[in-house]
Amino acid sequence: xxxxxxxxxxxxxxxxxxxxxxxxxxxxxxxxxxxxxxxxxxxxxxxxxxxxxxxxxxxxxxxxxxxxxxxxxxxxxxxxxxxxxxxxxxxxxxxxxxxxxxxxxxxxxxxxxxxxxxxxxxxxxxxxxxxxxxxxxxxxxxxxxxxxxxxxxxxxxxxxxxxxxxxxxxxxxxxxxxxxxxxxxxxxxxxxxxxxxxxxxxxxxxxxxxxxxxxxxxxxxxxxxx
Numbered sequence: 401x402x403x404x405x406x407x408x409x410x411x412x413x414x415x416x417x418x419x420x421x422x423x424x425x426x427x428x429x430x431x432x433x434x435x436x437x438x439x440x441x442x443x444x445x446x447x448x449x450x451x452x453x454x455x456x457x458x459x460x461x462x463x464x465x466x467x468x469x470x471x472x473x474x475x476x477x478x479x480x481x482x483x484x485x486x487x488x489x490x491x492x493x494x495x496x497x498x499x500x501x502x503x504x505x506x507x508x509x510x511x512x513x514x515x516x517x518x519x520x521x522x523x524x525x526x527x528x529x530x531x532x533x534x535x536x537x538x539x540x541x542x543x544x545x546x547x548x549x550x551x552x553x554x555x556x557x558x559x560x561x562x563x564x565x566x567x568x569x570x571x572x573x574x575x576x577x578x579x580x581x582x583x584x585x586x587x588x589x590x591x592x593x594x595x596x597x598x599x600x601x602x603x604x605x606x607x608x609x610x611x612x613x614x615x616x617x618x619x620x621x622x623x624x625x626x
Contacts, residue, residue: 404495406502410615414503416466416495423565425465427591429616432468432505434591437614439469439557442622443589444476447555448483451585456484458552460581462544462569463559464491466503467520470537474516477535485535488553492543497521544569544578552583558590563597572600579604582625593619 403419411430418425427434447457461469470489477485500521506514520537523529528538540547544560556578563570570592579588579601590597593610598621601608606623613620 404499406499413505414466416499418561421561421565423561425463426468427614427616430614431466434614434617435468435472438589438591438620439559440472440476442611442620443555443557443587444473446622447587448480451554454554455482456486457554458486458583459488459555459557460551460553460578461487461489461557461559462578463557463561464489464494464539465559466495466500466505467517468505469557469559470520471505471517474520474531474535474537475513477532478512478516481534483534485532486538487535488538488540488551490540490542490544490547492541494525494539494541544574547577547581549577549580551581552586553581554583554586556582556586556588558588558592563592563594570594570597572603575600576604579606579623579625584625586625588623588625589621591617591620593617593621597621 405417406414407417409415409428409431411433413432415424415426415431506517519531523537525539525541528536531537560566560569598608601623607626609622610619611622
């Protein structure tokens with residue numbers, strides 16, 4: 401298991417520092433702000449706004465980590481009873497429960513929101529769990545390379561460690577594998593805006609948008625499967 405430390409980010413929310421990689425799970429400038437900006441606003445909200453007639457959304461997260469993205473998505477689901485959420489999260493190296501319990505994401509939250517955060521981390525691994533009437537979570541302890549490629553997703557949160565820390569997850573064959581999992585008009589979002597990444601996405605036939613990034617980062621990328 402990698403050596404993990406809890407650190408406070410620029411907006412007061414916690415993230416984890418992987419001391420072996422010298423890499424954080426979220427932006428040092430603000431973990432909560434980054435997740436909301438990149439994955440919720442420009443990923444989930446964008447897809448929902450362009451698919452207003454859809455009654456369900458299938459989401460894949462590459463890198464469950466602290467569960468922050470999953471929790472924020474579950475909070476959105478709690479507001480949208482008419483939409484069925486199916487959330488698959490990959491995490492080959494789950495964070496220990498004792499460390500999860502020290503994170504401060506829920507300090508200013510309602511009791512219901514705290515229960516949602518706990519439910520994500522108490523859910524069994526490798527089998528679907530119903531957390532709300534309209535939210536099914538499937539946490540899998542597998543690597544992206546092992547994911548069944550017969551599945552299809554509407555939104556993909558690509559939240560792997562940075563390209564200079566985990567380069568194998570940003571090479572074109574892996575990017576091709578994960579974008580092949582997108583349903584038509586599906587949305588793929590990440591915090592990274594590397595030039596090679598954008599070139600690879602375009603060469604794979606996706607429509608690539610460079611968007612303003614969260615605080616501390618100039619740009620991010622959203623790609624759409626045409």
